[in-house]
Amino acid sequence: MSINRRIFFKTAGLIGASLTVGKSFGETSPEKNEIEFRGMLYDSTRCVGCQECEKACAIAHNLPEPQDEIKAGVLRKTSETQRCAINLFNTTKGEVYVRKQCMHCNEPACAAACLTEAMHKTIEGPVIWREPKCMGCRYCMVSCPFDVPKFEYNSANPKIQKCDMCYDRILKGEKSACIEACPGEAITFGTRRELIAEARKRIAENPELYFDQIYGENVAGGTGWLYLSPVPFNEIGLNTKLQNSSYPELTKGFLYSVASVDVLLPPLLLGIYAATKNNQPKEDEND
Amino acid sequence: MTNPAYPTIAENERKFNWQFLVNELKPKGKWLTPFNIISLPIMLLGLALIVLRFWKGLGAVTNLTQEIPWGLWIGFDVVTGVAFAGGAYVVTFMVYILNMKKYHSIVRVTVLNGFLAYAFYTGALLIDLGRPWNVVNPIIGNNYGTSSVMFLVAWHFLLYMLAELFEFSPAIAEWLGAKRAHKILSGMTIGAVILGITLSTLHQSGLGALFLMAKDKIYPLWYSEFIPILFVVSSIFAGLSMVIFEGSISNKVFFNQISEKNHKAHNSIIHGLSKICAVTMFAYFFLQFLVFIHDKNWNYMNTPMGYWFLVELIGFVLIPMMMFFYSYRTGNIFMIKLAAILTMIGVILNRLNVSVIGFRWDAPVHYIPSWMEIVVTMAIIFTEIWIFRWVVNRMPVLSESPIWAKENNH
Numbered sequence: 001m002s003i004n005r006r007i008f009f010k011t012a013g014l015i016g017a018s019l020t021v022g023k024s025f026g027e028t029s030p031e032k033n034e035i036e037f038r039g040m041l042y043d044s045t046r047c048v049g050c051q052e053c054e055k056a057c058a059i060a061h062n063l064p065e066p067q068d069e070i071k072a073g074v075l076r077k078t079s080e081t082q083r084c085a086i087n088l089f090n091t092t093k094g095e096v097y098v099r100k101q102c103m104h105c106n107e108p109a110c111a112a113a114c115l116t117e118a119m120h121k122t123i124e125g126p127v128i129w130r131e132p133k134c135m136g137c138r139y140c141m142v143s144c145p146f147d148v149p150k151f152e153y154n155s156a157n158p159k160i161q162k163c164d165m166c167y168d169r170i171l172k173g174e175k176s177a178c179i180e181a182c183p184g185e186a187i188t189f190g191t192r193r194e195l196i197a198e199a200r201k202r203i204a205e206n207p208e209l210y211f212d213q214i215y216g217e218n219v220a221g222g223t224g225w226l227y228l229s230p231v232p233f234n235e236i237g238l239n240t241k242l243q244n245s246s247y248p249e250l251t252k253g254f255l256y257s258v259a260s261v262d263v264l265l266p267p268l269l270l271g272i273y274a275a276t277k278n279n280q281p282k283e284d285e286n287d
Numbered sequence: 288m289t290n291p292a293y294p295t296i297a298e299n300e301r302k303f304n305w306q307f308l309v310n311e312l313k314p315k316g317k318w319l320t321p322f323n324i325i326s327l328p329i330m331l332l333g334l335a336l337i338v339l340r341f342w343k344g345l346g347a348v349t350n351l352t353q354e355i356p357w358g359l360w361i362g363f364d365v366v367t368g369v370a371f372a373g374g375a376y377v378v379t380f381m382v383y384i385l386n387m388k389k390y391h392s393i394v395r396v397t398v399l400n401g402f403l404a405y406a407f408y409t410g411a412l413l414i415d416l417g418r419p420w421n422v423v424n425p426i427i428g429n430n431y432g433t434s435s436v437m438f439l440v441a442w443h444f445l446l447y448m449l450a451e452l453f454e455f456s457p458a459i460a461e462w463l464g465a466k467r468a469h470k471i472l473s474g475m476t477i478g479a480v481i482l483g484i485t486l487s488t489l490h491q492s493g494l495g496a497l498f499l500m501a502k503d504k505i506y507p508l509w510y511s512e513f514i515p516i517l518f519v520v521s522s523i524f525a526g527l528s529m530v531i532f533e534g535s536i537s538n539k540v541f542f543n544q545i546s547e548k549n550h551k552a553h554n555s556i557i558h559g560l561s562k563i564c565a566v567t568m569f570a571y572f573f574l575q576f577l578v579f580i581h582d583k584n585w586n587y588m589n590t591p592m593g594y595w596f597l598v599e600l601i602g603f604v605l606i607p608m609m610m611f612f613y614s615y616r617t618g619n620i621f622m623i624k625l626a627a628i629l630t631m632i633g634v635i636l637n638r639l640n641v642s643v644i645g646f647r648w649d650a651p652v653h654y655i656p657s658w659m660e661i662v663v664t665m666a667i668i669f670t671e672i673w674i675f676r677w678v679v680n681r682m683p684v685l686s687e688s689p690i691w692a693k694e695n696n697h
Contacts, residue, residue, distance in 0.1 A: 079353065080353070109500045112500070113435055113436070113437065113500060114432045115425045115435040115437040115441060116421065116424040116430040117430050117431070117432045118430075133421065133430050134417075134418055134421060135416050135419065135421035136416045136418035136419070136421070137417075137437065138356035138417065139437050141353070141356040142357055142500075142501050142646075145500075145502075145503055145504075147353070147354060150353050151345075151353065151356060152344070152417075153344055153345045153346030153349070153351060154344045154347065155344045156342060156344050158344060158345070158417040158418065239503075241503060243502065243503075247500045247502070248434065248500070250500050250512070251496060251499045251500060253512070254493070254499065255436065255439070258493075261485065262485060262489065265484070265485040265488065266481050269380075269384050269480075269481045269484055269485070272384050272385065273383065273384045273386075273477065273481070276384070276385055276386040277386060
């Protein structure tokens, strides 16, 4: 009736091995909470659709300059050769230009999805893609609620293209290419807290002009890019159906249960094995 | 007790030598079988397409878009294929943990099937990866994306393949006549089985959990927070249906390998499996129903997607479930096999609905796999069958183990 000792140790060892893999989940470094992410405030009431930021972005990242013109009703999308795109919308308050690029979420789904940490939320705030780590599984694209990461399907050495807020420039203390290029000061750089305060101030000073919400303050757990708009956000092509809690939250329950299953199931199986083992007389015929 | 089709080489102790391996690599029997004539050109074409894919990039071969980055190769080869490979953990659970000796004769072939399935799905995965040379990153350290469901799935996959290899290794030792190794490897079986079952529950559910973050992208009828549980429960009857299906074919194709006793036992095995399928399918159907009510999905029903959902759940879960129940009562083996095929179609539909068909159903450009993706998929399946046939014809998988191996076990 006894469990073979050798078997027991073997199983125990194997469980131990799987535990060491599972242990590091949910680890958070203590200083993470004290960091203030930088972000961008984009004011669509100031944007005139001049596409200067698109051109500057293309030059800064060695991409072809976009040639197409902005027209209302024709949706221009970001692509593997274009990290940001401006569109024109006919709204209840007239024509509004809106820029789209990576939202740089506080808790990005893409970074949570990435199994090699190629997608990475930097402590400065930008979400960046790190080429040497990426294995091209495109799980970030599946997970991103904003459909931001773009993949170079027609390359043998494909990259993921997405806005990185000009991370290299930010590290050097310079402004992002789009901010530098913008003639109307439609984009502002700063810590998220400052930007939200600034956005509130603008709404308070000019309540007629603005729709009284900041897109990105809460959506998807909060994003690094914040939008001000004269009209409700669904009129300018921003997805208002997204949840307000963060997307990585959705997998938390599963991830936490993994460790418990890894620990609890093997002893249970071992117990059943021990219980059924000698129930029947040994049958030689079937063995 | 000796098997006429598997002559005495395995019985005699044999020193390891290259001549033996070279001989074993050569084909046995006729070359120009209908199966070979059909499969060989497809495999060669598939190989050419794989070369093209690595030369020109994924876009040259696949119809994937920026909105729909996972297509047939992930949705069918990996997500569906792994469900079908679930038979291995279910059958090892029944035989080794629950000690249901009746099913012992199908353990090896099921484990072999499972192992090959995993080996080839990993292969399919490598073709689909944009930057496959970095595939070692999550394994060798310093790039552990521990918050990623896929990281878990990758590790559980990898360890499970090892566990299955250990479960199958006694057969390899018997083939090579390695008596000492056989003794050691046989002793590890139960550990490998326990580890294997644990890893299976987690990566079967993990494949579902991969889609949890795509909350707004999957048609609501197929998205719920319970996808992981639905995936793991359906993998039980998916795997067993595959065992019934594959066993019925193997029983004909490898007729001369199977002892008369096991031949006769086969119907009784299928009969027993049909009950397990019926019960797990009932549980699955009930779960789907609860999820449906819980998510208040009534308003989606009167749409084309709603009808499609009903086709999947009624046509390919409820009906085969009732067929399993009925044929278990009446002992109708043919109906069990038919139900197994319907169930398999249902599992394919379910996995594709979650991962491909229902994924970004609202995208302006719909994804339809290119003929090249289909050919590569078929080539992978055919190659797997070739390897399977090679192993079955040489190792004691369906045939009886040599006598020394049986003595070793006691």
